[in-house]
Amino acid sequence: MPQTMTAAGAWAALKADAEAAKSRPILSLYAAEPDRLDRLTVDAAGLTLDLSKQPWSAAGVDAAVALARASGVEARRTALFAGEAVNISEDRAALHPALRAPAGSAFFAKGEWVSADVDHVRGAIKAFADAVRSGDTVGATGKPFRNIVHIGIGGSDLGPRLMWQALRPLAPVINLRFASNVDGSDLAAALDGLDPAETLVTLVSKTFTTQETMANGEAARAWLRAALGPGGDAHLLAVSANPKAVAAFGVSPDRLFAFRDWVGGRYSLWSAVGLSCAIALGWDVFQAFLDGGAAMDAHFLEAPLERNAPVLLGMAQVFNRNGMGRRARAVIPYSQRLRFLAPFLQQLEMESNGKRVSATGKPLENMTAPVVFGDPGTNAQHAFFQMLHQGTDVIPLEFIGVAENPEGPPGGHAKLLSNLLAQAEALMIGRSEDDVREELVAKGLDPAAIDELAPQRTFPGNRPSSLIVMDALTPHALGALIALYEHKTFVEGVVWGINSFDQWGVELGKVMANRILPELQGGPRAAHDPSTSAWIERLKRKK
């Protein structure tokens, strides 16, 4: 049975099926495997996944599941939820499931009971959000807060940004804006037109040392003080795992919402990092979001690997990446509200699994995280789908559908859904050259023109996709979707032998920027490559 295969045997079986898939129409598998659709359609925490348009046969799926098992996915999953130091290079747990577990749960990070602390911070966020929304907590001049400017970057920005765009009311009582980039244009746009007397500024940084966030935080504080005097500081909130740095910055301790080092930045939306969203969306929305994440945790823990959504989604990517040699994956939500999903996943997947050595420092045998990109359908269709249908690279896709959307004119949503289904079908089925030729002959084109045109109008097809559908874009569904992707990324990391929870690859550029900054500001010159030195000279003169 494949389930008892060794990892080497499972890899070999997966690669053999992938080899066969290179010349096998995906469509043919539906006839060959009568239970294919049922077998590859999985319900998880209110989401439905269809993985039947992937190139794997039943044997390939068995091999992929056997590979997950043989790679130790179950044992690593236990270690993750048990709060073991799965982030071994930093000797930390990665216990984001504790943040969305029901109150009164019992999670331990490296043996320390953390659930009481989680519940306490959650209570503080709820109380603060309720007080701001009800007008019990007001600004320095007595005005209620109408705006929040959320300042953070990477994991301290992308999740809240995604959540706000996905769930924001059309006419919010409290508006939420974001500034992440150290490019001054970003904060200028975020503050533009706001009344400081009605504005809260949330500074979100796990380390509270990140250059961009500190620079934007100082500028925002100056903006508050210029209008409100020193009392403006009471409009500052901090979210961080570094209370000392928060105190040194001057944010009052009763305005600090803390989280701990066992919360990874890109896994932190469930923590106090979601504070701005909890205030602007209301606590009930935030709690429903947490519940959706917890429901996906329960599914990931309990469903057999053969029916486990994060496992199957992750293994589909392993099949495409390592079996078929695919270098990228497109994520296309047919929901304008999910337009920040792709940037969020870029950090989640590429920062977690974009690595070339194992968790113990050994070179990896297999290729790891592919490029992830995407944009909402149908916009993406009119931008880059040409390449997805007819380009020389085959790029697997993930379509995300929302069955019902109360927004927009009647009938509009069916148009959106018809496009989603059409794209997935067209990519798989394609259009043969014979079919195209027949049409051109019927149109009366001459043979030379047909020879020229027919190949251009042919669609090779056999381009794989997965489909994830939710009934409606509710807070619960969004929570389930994000937790699905977190666990999918974890499964891939286990199979590839990666520590998915560190990010050493972001450090070098930061160090070098800190070296170059004083030079641009007129300080002494340091040694660089010739191109960099020349540019420092040129850009220094432009300051």
Ligand code: F6P
């Ligand atoms: O530079 C990458 C990174 O360290 C991410 O991992 C993190 O989400 C982001 O910077 C922001 O970090 P912080 O929350 O500490 O400001």
